[in-house]
Amino acid sequence: MNTRALTDAGLRTLSTATSSRGLGRRLLRSSLLEALAYPHGVDRYVELVRPLLVKRDVRAEVMAVRHQTPKSVTLTLCPNENWRGQRAGQFVGVSVEIDGVRETRPYSPAGSQHAAGGALELTVSTHPEGKVSRYLRERARPGMIVGLTQAEGDFVLPDPRPERVLLISGGSGITPVMAMLRTLCDEGFTGEVCFLNYARSRELALYGAELDQLVDRHVRLRVARGYTRGRGLPVTGRFRREHLRAANCDHFRAATFVCGPPALIDSVRALWAQDGLAAPAVETFTPPALSFDTHGAEGRVSFAASGREAANSGLPLLEQAEDAGLAPEHGCRMGICNTCSCRKTAGAVRNVLTGEISSAGDEQIRICVSVPLGDVALEL
Amino acid sequence: MPTPTTNLTPEQLEAFGQELDAIRARIVADLGERDADYIKKVIRAQRGLEVAGRGMLSLGLLPPAWIGGTAALSFSKILDNMEIGHNVMHGQYDWMKDPRLNGKTFEWDTACPGDQWRHSHNYMHHTHTNIVGKDRDIGYGILRMSEDQPWHPYYLGNPLYAALLAIFFQYGVALHDLEAERIAAGETSLGEKRGMLGDIWRKARGQTLKDYVLFPLLSGPSFPLVLAGNATANLTRNLWAFTIIFCGHFPEGTQEFTQEEAENETRGEWYYRQLLGSANLAGGKLFHILAGNLSHQIEHHLFPDLPAHRYAEISVEVREICKRYGIPYNAGPLPEQFGSVVRKIVKLALPPLPGRGGSEPDGDKAEARLQELPAAARPV
Numbered sequence: 001m002n003t004r005a006l007t008d009a010g011l012r013t014l015s016t017a018t019s020s021r022g023l024g025r026r027l028l029r030s031s032l033l034e035a036l037a038y039p040h041g042v043d044r045y046v047e048l049v050r051p052l053l054v055k056r057d058v059r060a061e062v063m064a065v066r067h068q069t070p071k072s073v074t075l076t077l078c079p080n081e082n083w084r085g086q087r088a089g090q091f092v093g094v095s096v097e098i099d100g101v102r103e104t105r106p107y108s109p110a111g112s113q114h115a116a117g118g119a120l121e122l123t124v125s126t127h128p129e130g131k132v133s134r135y136l137r138e139r140a141r142p143g144m145i146v147g148l149t150q151a152e153g154d155f156v157l158p159d160p161r162p163e164r165v166l167l168i169s170g171g172s173g174i175t176p177v178m179a180m181l182r183t184l185c186d187e188g189f190t191g192e193v194c195f196l197n198y199a200r201s202r203e204l205a206l207y208g209a210e211l212d213q214l215v216d217r218h219v220r221l222r223v224a225r226g227y228t229r230g231r232g233l234p235v236t237g238r239f240r241r242e243h244l245r246a247a248n249c250d251h252f253r254a255a256t257f258v259c260g261p262p263a264l265i266d267s268v269r270a271l272w273a274q275d276g277l278a279a280p281a282v283e284t285f286t287p288p289a290l291s292f293d294t295h296g297a298e299g300r301v302s303f304a305a306s307g308r309e310a311a312n313s314g315l316p317l318l319e320q321a322e323d324a325g326l327a328p329e330h331g332c333r334m335g336i337c338n339t340c341s342c343r344k345t346a347g348a349v350r351n352v353l354t355g356e357i358s359s360a361g362d363e364q365i366r367i368c369v370s371v372p373l374g375d376v377a378l379e380l
Numbered sequence: 381m382p383t384p385t386t387n388l389t390p391e392q393l394e395a396f397g398q399e400l401d402a403i404r405a406r407i408v409a410d411l412g413e414r415d416a417d418y419i420k421k422v423i424r425a426q427r428g429l430e431v432a433g434r435g436m437l438s439l440g441l442l443p444p445a446w447i448g449g450t451a452a453l454s455f456s457k458i459l460d461n462m463e464i465g466h467n468v469m470h471g472q473y474d475w476m477k478d479p480r481l482n483g484k485t486f487e488w489d490t491a492c493p494g495d496q497w498r499h500s501h502n503y504m505h506h507t508h509t510n511i512v513g514k515d516r517d518i519g520y521g522i523l524r525m526s527e528d529q530p531w532h533p534y535y536l537g538n539p540l541y542a543a544l545l546a547i548f549f550q551y552g553v554a555l556h557d558l559e560a561e562r563i564a565a566g567e568t569s570l571g572e573k574r575g576m577l578g579d580i581w582r583k584a585r586g587q588t589l590k591d592y593v594l595f596p597l598l599s600g601p602s603f604p605l606v607l608a609g610n611a612t613a614n615l616t617r618n619l620w621a622f623t624i625i626f627c628g629h630f631p632e633g634t635q636e637f638t639q640e641e642a643e644n645e646t647r648g649e650w651y652y653r654q655l656l657g658s659a660n661l662a663g664g665k666l667f668h669i670l671a672g673n674l675s676h677q678i679e680h681h682l683f684p685d686l687p688a689h690r691y692a693e694i695s696v697e698v699r700e701i702c703k704r705y706g707i708p709y710n711a712g713p714l715p716e717q718f719g720s721v722v723r724k725i726v727k728l729a730l731p732p733l734p735g736r737g738g739s740e741p742d743g744d745k746a747e748a749r750l751q752e753l754p755a756a757a758r759p760v
Contacts, residue, residue, distance in 0.1 A: 036594055038586040039487040044480065045427055100416030102477040305484070329477055 025081070029055050051145045052080040058148040060120065065140050068123065069204050072172070073137040074110075077120040079148060086120070086151035088113045088183035089176040089257065089283070093331055093339065094122065095147030098135050104147070104331040104339055105132040106285065108155075108176035108259070110207070114186040123206055125172035152338065155257065155283040157183065162255035163191045168239065168268055168280075170198040170260025174206050176283060177259055185214055185221075194249040195223045198239060198264065201230050222247055239267050256280035285334075299374035304345060306380060316352065317342075317367035321380055328367065328380055335369035342367050347376030388652070388705060396705050397648025400682055403697055407686050408475075415687045416476055422463050422669070429456035433613070434595060440605035453613035455670070458620055460489040462672025467688045469498055474685075483685075490617075491584040492554040496576060500557040506684050510629060510636045510657030517629065518636065520545060520552055521561040524728040526636040531731045538729035539722075549618035550587075554580050620670070623718055624661070628677035631659045632720040633710045654681035655702065660695070660711035667714075668692060678709065 027033065033042050043054040052059055060077035068074055086092065086109060095104040111121035126133040157165075157180050165184065167177040174197060184193060199205035211223050224247035226232040226239070235243040244251050251272075258268045258280050265282045272280055297314030303326060310324045318340050321328050331339035335353045341364050348359040349370040357373065358365070367378065388396065429452045436449030465488030467473075473481040480486075487494045500516065508514035512528040519525040523542055524535040545552045558576060562568045570577070591610040599606040635656040642653060661667075661675035668675050669689075676691030679698055686694070702709040 032594070035586070035589055036598075038590050039489065039583070045431065048424055048427055097416065097476075097478075099412040100414075100476055101412075327475070 025053075025055075054080070054082070056082065058082045058150060060146055060148050062140055062142055062144040062146065063119070064142060067137075068206055071204060072123055072125045072206060073140060074121065074123045075136065075140055077122060077146065077148075079118055079120060083118060083148065084150055085118060086113055086179075087156040088179040089156040090151040090153040091155075091176070092120070092151050093147075093149035094132070094136075096132060096135055098131055102147070103132050103135075104149075106332050108153075108179065108283075108285075109151075110175040110178040110182075112179065112182035112186045114183060123172070123175050123178075125206075149338075153283070155259070155281055157257075158255065161187070161189060161191065164250060164254035165189075165191065165193045166249050166251055166254035166256040166280075167193070167195040168198075168256065168258040168260070168264070169196075170239075170264040171200065171204075172206070173258075173260030173264070173283070173285065174199075175259075177257055178207055178210075180257060181214065181221075185218060191220065192250075192254070193218070193221045194247055194254065195221070196226065196235070196239065196243055196247060196249070197223060198226045198228065198232075198260065201227050202232075222249070239264055241271060251275070252277065257282075259283040259285075297372075299347070299372060299376065301372055301375075302377045303380040304377055312372045312374070312376070314371060317349070317365075317370050317372060317376070317378060320372075321367065321378070326380055330368055333368045335366050338366060340366055340368045343379040344370075345377045345379060348373045349376060388707075390646070390648075392705065393648035393652060394646065395648075396701065396707075397646065397651050399701050400651050400698070401647070403694060404683050404686065407683070407690055407694065411475055411687065415473070415689070418689050419464070419468070419473055419481065419687070422459060426456050426459040426464060429453070429459065433609075437595075437606045437609040438599040438602060440599065440602040440609060446605055446609055450609040450612045450616075453609065454616035457489055457613055457617040458670055461617060461621060462624070462674065463669055463688065464488070464672075465490070465494075466501075466672050466674070469494055470502060471685045472687045489587070490553065491550045491580070491587050492556070493579045493583040496557040496579065497553070502684070506681065508642070509654055509681060510634070511639055511642050512636050513639055514642075516556065516559070517625075520556060521559065523725065525630055525724065527728065527732065528636055528638065529728075531728075535729050538725050542725045546619055546622035547615065549622045550614065551584070554584060623714070624671045624674050626721045627661055627714065627717040628659060628674055628680075629657055630721045630724055631710065631712070631717040632724065633708065634659050651682055652707065654678070655707055655709070657681070658710070659717060660709075661717055662711055662713045665692075678711075 029042075037045055043056055047054050052061060058079060060079040060083070062075050063078050064076040066074050089108065091106045091108040093104045094107050095102055097103075107122050107124060109120045110123050111119065115121070124133050124136050126137045155176055161184065165180070167181060169177045177195070181193065181195060195211070197205070197211070202208070205225065205227070208225075215221055215223050224233070224235050224243060226235040226237060226243060228238055234246050252275065256268075256272070258265055259282070262284055265284050269279060269282070272278070294314035297312045299312045300309055301312050301317065301320050301324075302309040303321060303324060306326055308324050308326065310320060313320055313323065315323075318328060318330055318333065328342065329339055333340075335351070344361075344363055344365045346361050348357060349365055349372050350357050351366075352369050352371055367380075433449045433452030433454075433456055436445045436452060438449075440446040440449060465486065468481050468486045469483050469488070471483030474483050484498070485494075488497075505515055505517045510518065512518060512526050519529065522545065524531065524538055558573050558580070559568060563570055563573065591614060592607060595610060596603045596607040637653060637657070645653065655678055658677040658681045660678050661671065663671070663675055668691075673688035673691050674680055676688070676695050679691035679694045680688065682698065683691075683694065699709055701707075
């Protein structure tokens with residue numbers, strides 16, 4: 001397999017192109033130009049002509065748009081030079097302007113981390129209520145510019161690579177594990193890879209044809225597909241112990257990565273616990289059902305920058321801020337994207353995802369998943 | 381406390397407040413692409429004018445290029461400070477969630493640091509509008525603009541100080557929050573204002589370096605012409621901003637209030653004070669844009685955080701509401717309003733005429749005005 005060599009060539013081409021543009025870029029970054037563009041900064045002028053040429057913001061141009069299924073859209077993005085790359089499995093915040101409002105959502109790129117030119121592939125599944133997903137499906141066109149954050153997240157393949165890898169995904173959760181699979185294939189991974197891929201039906205399953213091709217090329221890759229509405233191959237229905245056997249997966253010895261809805265994650269975790277195995281690496285983009293103890297809530301929440309204050313309702317601080325009439329920046333509302341990150345100047349909070357209690361006075365917290373314990377002051 | 385100078389009953393004032401609240405709620409619900417496109421268009425125009433202006437000025441040896449360049453740069457600075465800077469810093473576009481248009485972080489092309497402006501203008505002036513002793517926009521701490529300010533021989537220089545303030549307006553605004561008169565009176569010390577002075581120094585240095593050192597130097601032989609062009613553009617913007625801003629609160633008929641009058645105001649009373657303390661300028665669409673829509677000063681004071689380009693449509697309703705409640709709505713063409721401001725500056729330079737108490741609140745005037753209204757327009 002010479003995918004690796006091909007990729008290297010691709011990267012070399014990219015770096016040559018970069019150095020030829022280096023002079024103009026250096027000029028744009030000079031402090032003289034910055035002094036001339038004071039106080040707005042060079043980017044605020046340059047972006048009106050070339051939105052990708054800015055020196056701070058990470059942005060990407062949509063290069064290609066395709067529709068694998070009736071409920072998804074797959075975009076190929078070419079990020080600008082501020083993009084620092086990703087590790088397979090991580091997610092990025094994608095921003096688009098919808099009816100004048102900039103909306104940001106986290107998506108896990110599905111492409112290999114070695115993709116030529118640093119291209120990103122996003123497969124976005126639409127939800128009836130999903131503002132951004134529907135916008136991208138209906139409106140994304142080649143040439144469109146989207147905002148990005150740097151890649152984030154710990155759901156990644158370890159270095160050095162494990163000998164055996166087991167990937168389990170449900171629905172749109174296929175994207176980060178697809179990135180892992182493609183990355184391993186690009187690296188000429190010689191170990192065993194087993195992939196249990198669940199979808200609602202064959203029509204709604206993502207990356208079907210691509211998986212077939214990868215199976216044809218890699219003898220040690222086995223893919224099993226299960227459809228919750230209909231027969232899969234060689235497994236049927238939702239994740240069960242038999243599926244591991246049917247797909248010939250040695251889950252005792254494989255490094256396991258699971259991404260999908262909370263139910264799938266829960267059943268995999270339960271089985272691993274039954275077998276006395278360490279918990280697998282998991283990621284879910286569906287907000288877990290969080291319960292808040294709103295009865296025992298005490299203290300007051302003060303929003304220092306806006307001079308407002310309210311009694312602690314026991315809900316996450318983002319919701320309390322919104323209830324107080326503020327509109328803090330936020331993205332995922334589930335502790336992933338860090339958009340809502342805000343400085344807490346006093347008091348203790350509990351992270352509802354981890355249960356972790358922080359009592360440090362001055363620190364950055366994600367207000368969408370932080371519940372105050374008594375009096376809390378925020379820089380909002 | 382009794383509402384200042386009104387024949388309206390508390391119930392009428394409350395109903396009046398609710399009508400204005402309803403306008404606000406309707407506009408907020410309607411904000412979207414149209415508003416986002418508008419501000420982006422203005423920013424594009426401003427950046428274009430600035431680049432064109434500076435470009436033409438560098439060819440300043442040709443007289444038409446100097447005139448064209450200076451004019452373009454003047455318009456650019458006016459747009460930057462008024463329709464963009466002032467309005468964005470009010471948070472009028474915060475709902476867009478675009479960090480580049482965030483009211484809390486935006487910085488403008490003038491000597492006054494954005495953060496200080498946000499305090500002295502957004503908070504002090506807009507909350508305490510026309511309250512003598514609290515709103516430092518009444519005379520900027522150097523002029524006598526209200527009969528409620530006791531006369532002192534110093535004020536014989538009122539017209540001179542006003543002329544100097546107009547010419548150096550950007551520095552006047554920059555020093556506004558320092559409260560120099562309180563330092564002089566020993567109420568606060570320069571030491572306490574050190575941080576503030578440092579910020580003003582850094583901002584003014586950046587502005588000076590750009591307009592009076594770097595651009596002139598870069599243009600080589602055109603050095604003095606570029607310097608003169610940039611100075612003229614700054615002067616034009618200063619005179620224009622001074623004129624518009626002074627026409628907002630000081631033409632004949634606008635009222636000042638005492639601190640007691642404004643204590644424990646209801647929402648309706650607050651709206652009422654904003655209305656009596658502000659005055660509009662009549663003009664065409666371009667005039668309003670160049671005035672940063674502060675020509676709709678009344679609507680701006682009622683709804684300081686609604687996008688200013690909406691004030692024109694809002695003003696139709698506000699006028700109608702005022703007519704129904706018999707509340708004076710002060711509007712007139714620029715020459716007339718400015719003439720009346722100039723007369724006030726000159727008149728207040730002199731000591732109050734004997735037999736007329738200089739410190740009578742202006743309230744009587746509004747009451748007199750209400751009596752002059754046709755019976756139909758009088759509050760029931």
